Amino acid sequence: MRFYEYEAKALLRKQGVRLPDGGTAEKPADAGKIARDIGGAVVLKSQVLSGGRMKAGGVKFADTPAEAETACAEILKLPIKDQMPVNVLVEAKAAVAKEYYLGVTFDGVAKLPVMIISDMGGIDIEEVAETHPEHIAKVHLSTLHPFSDYQAKEAVASLGITGGELNQLTRVLAQLVRTFLAYNLTLAEINPLGKLEDGSFVVLDCHLDMEEEARERHQKSVLDELGIGADEMRQGRPPTEFEKRGARVDNVDHRGVAGRVVEFEGNLGLVIGAGGGSLTIFDAVQRFGGKPANYCEIGGNPSVLKACELTKVILSKPGVDKIAVIMNVVSNTRVDIVARGVVKGVVESGFDPAEKIAVFRIPGAWEGEGFKLLEKYGVHYCDRTVSMSEAARRAVEKIAG
Amino acid sequence: MAETKAMFIQVEVDPAAAGDAELAKKLAEVCPVSIFEADGEGKAAIVEENLDECVLCELCVEAAPPGQVRVTKLYSGETLSR
Ligand code: SF4
Numbered sequence: 295m296r297f298y299e300y301e302a303k304a305l306l307r308k309q310g311v312r313l314p315d316g317g318t319a320e321k322p323a324d325a326g327k328i329a330r331d332i333g334g335a336v337v338l339k340s341q342v343l344s345g346g347r348m349k350a351g352g353v354k355f356a357d358t359p360a361e362a363e364t365a366c367a368e369i370l371k372l373p374i375k376d377q378m379p380v381n382v383l384v385e386a387k388a389a390v391a392k393e394y395y396l397g398v399t400f401d402g403v404a405k406l407p408v409m410i411i412s413d414m415g416g417i418d419i420e421e422v423a424e425t426h427p428e429h430i431a432k433v434h435l436s437t438l439h440p441f442s443d444y445q446a447k448e449a450v451a452s453l454g455i456t457g458g459e460l461n462q463l464t465r466v467l468a469q470l471v472r473t474f475l476a477y478n479l480t481l482a483e484i485n486p487l488g489k490l491e492d493g494s495f496v497v498l499d500c501h502l503d504m505e506e507e508a509r510e511r512h513q514k515s516v517l518d519e520l521g522i523g524a525d526e527m528r529q530g531r532p533p534t535e536f537e538k539r540g541a542r543v544d545n546v547d548h549r550g551v552a553g554r555v556v557e558f559e560g561n562l563g564l565v566i567g568a569g570g571g572s573l574t575i576f577d578a579v580q581r582f583g584g585k586p587a588n589y590c591e592i593g594g595n596p597s598v599l600k601a602c603e604l605t606k607v608i609l610s611k612p613g614v615d616k617i618a619v620i621m622n623v624v625s626n627t628r629v630d631i632v633a634r635g636v637v638k639g640v641v642e643s644g645f646d647p648a649e650k651i652a653v654f655r656i657p658g659a660w661e662g663e664g665f666k667l668l669e670k671y672g673v674h675y676c677d678r679t680v681s682m683s684e685a686a687r688r689a690v691e692k693i694a695g
Numbered sequence: 696m697a698e699t700k701a702m703f704i705q706v707e708v709d710p711a712a713a714g715d716a717e718l719a720k721k722l723a724e725v726c727p728v729s730i731f732e733a734d735g736e737g738k739a740a741i742v743e744e745n746l747d748e749c750v751l752c753e754l755c756v757e758a759a760p761p762g763q764v765r766v767t768k769l770y771s772g773e774t775l776s777r
Binding site for chain 2: 671
């Protein structure tokens with residue numbers, strides 16, 4: 295889940311990170327007041343979730359409160375990648391001498407969190423990695439041992455940075471790591487971190503992403519405080535009503551994942567997931583000429599209730615003729631529990647499972663129990679001897695009649 | 696036997712055993728999906744809306760004296776008991 299910049303900065307502030315003076319403006323008069331309080335030049339930034347704000351005209355500078363009001367009015371009217379800003383962040387304009395990049399994310403290959411630091415901030419870190427790899431340092435963190443500031447110091451020092459700058463950057467990087475760990479983030483990035491002419495450091499822009507699964511854990515302590523609702527989706531376009539209903543399903547209880555759906559125009563509803571399987575299945579359905587009505591995720595051993603509610607949401611979408619229930623081999627999700635949920639959802643929607651479920655292919659834990667249940671309801675099921683691709687083909691064939 | 700029904704799972708507690716407050720407490724404690732609760736009089740009661748969440752762990756069957764709790768899979772007719 296992506297945070298708006300002003301929310302990300304609020305989280306960083308909680309860990310003691312130094313930020314420019316400022317606030318958010320809902321209307322031009324607010325921007326004028328913030329600029330007056332700051333008493334100098336300000337920068338105004340559109341609060342949207344997509345990148346490319348500068349290029350799109352979503353970032354403006356103002357020397358006076360009157361200019362700030364005009365700039366704010368323009369930004370509030372400007373859509374960026376189909377998103378209207380939720381507000382405008384107004385901050386003191388900093389006199390920057392040099393820019394740095396600090397980041398923490400997961401290294402999927404090493405299977406460890408990693409700190410990334412560069413003395414070439416303000417541009418894409420991928421670009422720096424390609425053109426100036428010697429300006430990037432990476433140090434992995436342990437998932438067993440607690441984090442120590444010393445590790446941040448090692449990371450900064452490995453770029454040849456010394457003296458007061460080493461100490462100051464170490465402090466900010468350590469605060470960023472603590473933010474990453476405290477809020478179960480998947481990405482914490484400060485880019486750029488500005489070194490001001492007086493030698494101090496201030497966060498100019500940042501980007502934080504929270505692991506979706508961790509939202510519930512932080513809902514009451516942090517997300518409520520930021521005004522982020524439990525069913526608020528954070529993606530590059532406004533969610534459809536169908537997608538919002540899906541998100542609500544995921545919140546019915548804490549068990550497993552079911553309900554993150556993205557809507558399409560097709561007639562085959564998909565209840566899919568597990569270990570990257572959802573993408574493979576979605577592609578396979580299309581390859582065989584099928585038209586998915588949705589993309590979704592289910593896994594992590596959802597409750598019967600959750601699987602049932604997800605099925606009902608998918609079947610409620612106009613134009614859905616049948617559903618395909620396909621997953622990779624599961625070990626931590628019970629086949630029989632998903633089977634119960636799906637069958638119940640179909641029955642409660644007023645349909646015959648044997649007719650409505652084109653194919654059920656989830657091999658894995660408790661599959662024997664699941665298959666007994668499916669047999670009772672006359673549902674076409676298959677085990678792991680049938681590939682996900684073949685299951686998708688069978689579903690497409692059935693829906694074609 | 697006191698009987699309750701759901702779509703997939705049926706749980707039965709022998710009426711005599713259901714009156715045992717100690718057993719009612721134990722059943723409420725062991726069931727991972729809250730299918731049992733102790734009612735106002737301390738008797739074992741079944742939470743109907745949770746029945747289909749039964750994970751077939753048999754903890755309730757083991758917690759009760761032999762033959763006093765039975766869990767039946769309605770889709771296959773098999774019963775878990777001891
Ligand atoms: S078998 Fe397990 S889940 Fe089912 S009712 Fe007994 S204790 Fe609860």
